[in-house]
Amino acid sequence: MAFIVSVRSLTRVFDVSKPWLNRVIERLPKRKLTAVSDVSFEIEENTVYALVGESGSGKSTIGKMVVGLLPPSEGEVEIEGVNLATETDADKIDTVRSDIQMIFQDPYASLNPRWKVGNIIEEPAVANGDATDGLAERLLEQVGLSASDVNKFPHEFSGGQRQRICVARALASEPNLIVCDEPTSALDVSVQAQVLNLMSDLKDEFGLTYLFISHDLTVIQHMADKIGVLYLGRLVEEASPDALFDSPKHPYTQMLLEAAPRMDGFGREVEPPEGEIPDPINPPTGCAFHPRCPIAVECCAKERPVLETKGAGRRVACFLAE
DSSP: EEEEEEEEEEEEEEEEOOOOOHHHTTTTOOOOEEEEEEEEEEEEEEOOEEEOSSSSSOOOOOOOOHHHHSOOOOHHHHEEEEETTTTHHHHOOOOOTTTTTOOOOTTSSSTTTTHHHHHHHHHHHHHHHHHOTTTHHHHHTOOOOOOOGGGGGGGGHHHHEEEEEEEEHHHTOOOOOEEEETTTTTSHHHHHHHHHHHHHHHHHTTTTTEEEEEEEHHHHHOOOOEEEEETTTTEEEEHHHHHHHHOOOOOHHHHHHHSSOOOOOOOOOOOOSSOOOOOSSSOOOSSSTTTOOOOOGGGTTSSSSOOEEOSSEEEEEEHHHH
């Protein structure tokens, strides 16, 4: 299968220093926060690639770099073979940008409260210069709402209905890739299921590719074709859902799965995760997880493990993965 997204050695560093005058008076050095560190992965066409990890692991930052909202500090992102950061052909850039859409986490904040729903949905098509006759009505019906809703405002809808409107807006430009940044985390469990099933149906109907960002392992297991596990901005394991949930290889992945609630886990005793995520401004040397790892050895603190292939379709960054 063809790869629609190729991410190579992606790194993003933010300058979180105090203003220059404060640094001079207080004699403080610059402070840099590494949100994403040397991440590489590929997404096959018509599949769902999921990124999962704790808050602050860099999931949303990667999503924003993939769609072009943030430039990478190092590395590159290719969409359909085009690097938007370095490409000089304006026509290629416009074509690729029209093939990318994003669904944001908060359906209350991502819709303009002053616009009618019809105008919100049509906006991507208008920006591309495409025809919009009947577009909003058709898309509203495809996402399970009524065509008559085009003249309503976002405040007239529930959270789940607003997220359906966000999905309809994402479909307006007929994209190939949709980046979903925790699209159901603000919704009730029953509404989450409805939106996820809708997205699965639309993926099959329109041949979409998803980069799905979430911290909910049950959602990831339901949606993903391949899962990448992030820790402190680093990709520590990548595998199919069956392989990852049946036999996780990285100690951090094992910790995540042990900490997740289970239907058959009533009465089980689980050791709580040890320690806290290290400060990304001053990350640990070697493997970022070694201060919390129960099986860490001396080399883990000195050398950063490479993400290596460990069996069919699995990559792990751990010296003791075997």
